[in-house]
Amino acid sequence: MSPQKEEYQIFCNVCPRNCYDTCSIKTYVKNDKIQFIEGSSDSTFTRGGLCVKGYSYVRRVYSKDRIKYPMRQVKRKSGNWERISWDEALGTISKKIHTLNEKDGSLLGLCLATGSGNHGVTNNSPHGMMSSLGHTTRTVGTPCWPAGIDAQTYDMGAMWCNDPEDLIKSRYIILWGVNPAWCSIHTMKYIYEAQERGAKILTIDPVFTQTAAKSNLFWQIKTGTDGALALGMARHIIDSGLVDSEFLTN
Ligand code: SF4
Structure with missing residues (x-):
């Protein structure tokens, strides 16, 4: 029932x-x-x-391995951890920050690197705490999203994207180095829908992925040859007179 x-x-x-x-x-x-x-x-x-x-x-x-309390490694690199109280954890951290400030005369030696692995409270809340301290160091950029932003800005002049739902209106979809059948299952739903409406799906990947298995075409390139393939495709587009000059000029 x-x-x-x-x-x-x-x-x-x-x-x-x-x-x-x-x-x-x-x-x-x-x-x-x-x-x-x-x-x-x-x-x-x-x-x-x-x-x-x-x-x-x-x-x-509810995992028994979930970290729910402050833990301290008894000796660095020992892998030997002990539970400490919140007061002790916060006291230790604030003492280190004060010591750094007194020694350097600034907090630029204090660096926050949160990355973008998740966007929950634990990712964003330290930024407010760091800002309240004055000038500190933050890392900017990762090889992931900023690389995509740069690619779009160089190619299109701006970072813009269609809604993923627009995929179903495509007539040809190139999946280059991605495996949405495993990593983005909701996108895959729209890819299947586009395919049912007549779109051709091409997957380019050194690995025969599950997405490749579902595609109409699979180009299995050697690792690291993406650049050569992209340049070859660009050459073919130019030689065949398929360039949209007006778009490129404007
Ligand atoms: S697809 Fe999975 S990882 Fe992505 S938002 Fe949904 S539940 Fe989270």
Whole structure:
């Protein structure tokens, strides 16, 4: 018998991973414990459903390996960790910051590098704390998203993207070095829809991925030869008179 949803408190959440699906989640709680979660159909992009990482959130919350308290490595590189109190953890960190400030006369030696692995509270809240201290050092850029922004800016003059739902209107889709069948399952849904509407799908990858298996064409290039292939394609476009000069000029 399927569970009666009226029996649960239902909370609306969103997956904080750095994944543009940003899945809406419904969390079902009973007896102060998460019983299960499901993708929310309120999201027009995902239309409900999560990837396997999303569905594993329940296990993550109650995992015995989850770090819930401050831990200190007894000796550096020892791998030997002990639990300490919040007061001790905060006291140790603030003492180090004060020592640095007194020694250097500034806090530029204090660097915050949060990356973009997730966009939850734990990723963004340290920025406010660091700003409250005055001038500190922050790392900027990663080989991931900023590289994409640069590529779009050089190619198109600006960073703009279509809504992923627009994929279904495509007549030809090139999936270059991506494997959405594994890594972006909601995008794959729109790729299949485009294919059903007659679009041709080309996957370019050194590896025969599951996405490649579902594509109409698969170009299995050697690792590191993407640049040569891209230049060859550009040459062919120019030689065949397929260049949109007006677009390039403007
Ligand atoms: S597809 Fe998976 S990782 Fe991405 S937002 Fe949804 S649940 Fe999170």
